[in-house]
Amino acid sequence: MVSEQELDDRLASAKPVDLSAPDAFFDAVLAEAAQDRPSSRAPRKAVVVAVVGALVVGGAALPSAADELETFLAQTGWDPPASSEIIAGSEWVDTSAPDFPEYLRATFWTDATLPPGMDHDALIERIIQQHRANPSTTQEVGFRRFYELVAQCGWMSEWNQAMRRGDDNAARIAAAQLEAATTWRGLVTTDGGGIMERYRDVADAAAAGNTRAFAASPLHRECQMTGVESR
Amino acid sequence: MTSPVTEESHRDNPPPTMDNPDFSPLLRELMPELLRYFGRRVPSAEDAADCLGETMIVLWRRREAVPLEREPARRYAYGVAANVLRESQRGRARRFALAERLVAEYDITRDGVVEGDEDSDLTRALGALRPLDRELVLLVAWEGFGVGEAGAILGLSDQASRARYSRARARLRRALASPGDD
Numbered sequence: 001m002v003s004e005q006e007l008d009d010r011l012a013s014a015k016p017v018d019l020s021a022p023d024a025f026f027d028a029v030l031a032e033a034a035q036d037r038p039s040s041r042a043p044r045k046a047v048v049v050a051v052v053g054a055l056v057v058g059g060a061a062l063p064s065a066a067d068e069l070e071t072f073l074a075q076t077g078w079d080p081p082a083s084s085e086i087i088a089g090s091e092w093v094d095t096s097a098p099d100f101p102e103y104l105r106a107t108f109w110t111d112a113t114l115p116p117g118m119d120h121d122a123l124i125e126r127i128i129q130q131h132r133a134n135p136s137t138t139q140e141v142g143f144r145r146f147y148e149l150v151a152q153c154g155w156m157s158e159w160n161q162a163m164r165r166g167d168d169n170a171a172r173i174a175a176a177q178l179e180a181a182t183t184w185r186g187l188v189t190t191d192g193g194g195i196m197e198r199y200r201d202v203a204d205a206a207a208a209g210n211t212r213a214f215a216a217s218p219l220h221r222e223c224q225m226t227g228v229e230s231r
Numbered sequence: 232m233t234s235p236v237t238e239e240s241h242r243d244n245p246p247p248t249m250d251n252p253d254f255s256p257l258l259r260e261l262m263p264e265l266l267r268y269f270g271r272r273v274p275s276a277e278d279a280a281d282c283l284g285e286t287m288i289v290l291w292r293r294r295e296a297v298p299l300e301r302e303p304a305r306r307y308a309y310g311v312a313a314n315v316l317r318e319s320q321r322g323r324a325r326r327f328a329l330a331e332r333l334v335a336e337y338d339i340t341r342d343g344v345v346e347g348d349e350d351s352d353l354t355r356a357l358g359a360l361r362p363l364d365r366e367l368v369l370l371v372a373w374e375g376f377g378v379g380e381a382g383a384i385l386g387l388s389d390q391a392s393r394a395r396y397s398r399a400r401a402r403l404r405r406a407l408a409s410p411g412d413d
Contacts (some may be wrong), residue, residue, distance in 0.1 A: 002407045007400060010407070011372040014350050019270030019279055026262040029280070030255070033287030091296070111318075183317055183362070185386065193388035200361065 067148035074103040079094070101128045103139075110144050111184040112151040113177060115158040121149055144186030146226070152181040152199065153223035156230035159206050160214070175206035258290055259289065261308050264374075268309070271373060272316055282319050309374070309384045317318045326360065356406035364399040367392060 002010075074097035093103065105124060114120060127143050159174035182199045183186065187196035198219050205213035215231065265286060269279035289311045290297055298304045357365050363385055370381035382392020 001401075001404045004400070004404070007404050007407065008372070010350055014353050016271045017371050018267045019276060020263065021266060025280075026259060026266075029284050030259055030262065030287055033284055033291050185314060188386040191386065191388065191391070193391040196363075196387075196391075221340050229369070 074100040084197060090139040092137055092142035093140050094135075094137050095131035100131065104128055104143060107140075108143060108147075108218070110147050110151075110186060112148040112181070112186070114151050115154040115174065115177070118151070118154050123150060141186055141189055145190045146186075148181070148184040148186040149222070150226050150228060151227055152178065152184070153219070153228035153230045155181065156202060156206075156214075156217075156219065156223060160231060163209070163211060171206075171209075175203070178203040178206045257297075257299065257304050258287065258308075260301070261305060262287070265308060265312055268312055268374060269316065271369075275318060278319065282312070282315050285315045289315065306376075306380055306384055309370070309376070310386070313370075313384055316366075317362075319383050352407055353403075356403050359406065360399055360402060364385075364395050364402075367396050368403070371396070 030115050074093050074095065075091060086225060094100070097103070104127065106125060114123070124147075127146060130146075131138070131143075155174050159171055159178065162168075162170035162174055168179040178199075182196060182203050187199065198217060201213060202217050202219055204210075205217070256363050262283065263276050266279055269282040270276070273282060286308065290308060290376060293311075297307055357368070360368070367378075367381050367385060367387070370376045370384060371378055372379075376384065378393055378396045379389045381396070385392070387395065
């Protein structure tokens, strides 16, 4: 095993040479970014759809334009000091506001892709109904976390079913999505510690075809609470 | 339909704008190091410019959430940049429409020259780490963040980032050991 010092030295030596640019370049990039042109966002969705084929893409784009910010009554503008219970940068939303449903439908975004059989609009409606039944002021990342949790459980179910029927292709697609789920930001940013390791373990088990390790995951219990049978 | 907040409702507490003396210079100051950050992780200057532009769009859109003090703003910006990079590495299409033109128009160069041979063993060892762990190690080694700061940028708790960092370094040290080393 190499020493800590040698590792530090080799990491420092491996640092690639830096990119640099004139001031005018940065000024141009900043000026362009401030315009936030929706037209620059269109290609991504097309590519994502092309890659995943028949899979449902759940709100692949970020909120579509700067002028959508602070345009709903549901957007409180509240910005409390950071704490261990607060996710920095996630806005606070009043789910009792009359336009909360419109807010969520218009601004919701996620990294997650839903498995076959799950519907983006239906899941958004479910989130709306849940928060309508128990209104609160909450952070928008919570909506994404729930959506991504349901999506992840759905892919666990998909992988399990594919393995049972011997459908290697479907199992491979599901395993790839479980791998992707380890980077979905709603899940990652709300991990208070150790949770993503569970997602990582499930992804590893699926990739390795290890049904025993997969079945032992504590995530199945969490999935049950979302109403998704993942075993 | 939606119930938009009117212009009048913003007047008492107007959001920062490009004219805000605090916000725009802060972003501008961070841009060179963010370009270097991307330049170390993506294959081309065009890709780095694209990621930088995308990061600026996100920061601009979230400008009300960006801290106005430099270090918190820097950490926030790197958090956005890490997400943009992750999407970039997942094969997203180039989104910042002017990236190629700007790179062609301005002189985007690499400072210095590569000395000696590439450390292929280290490259291979880093490549074997989980992506999140690799980025955690590199944010510390190359960008100068503390472990807790780097973990926060990646959305990890302090405890989780320290545990991951320690395990990742141990894996690297084992992977780099010569045959016969302890």
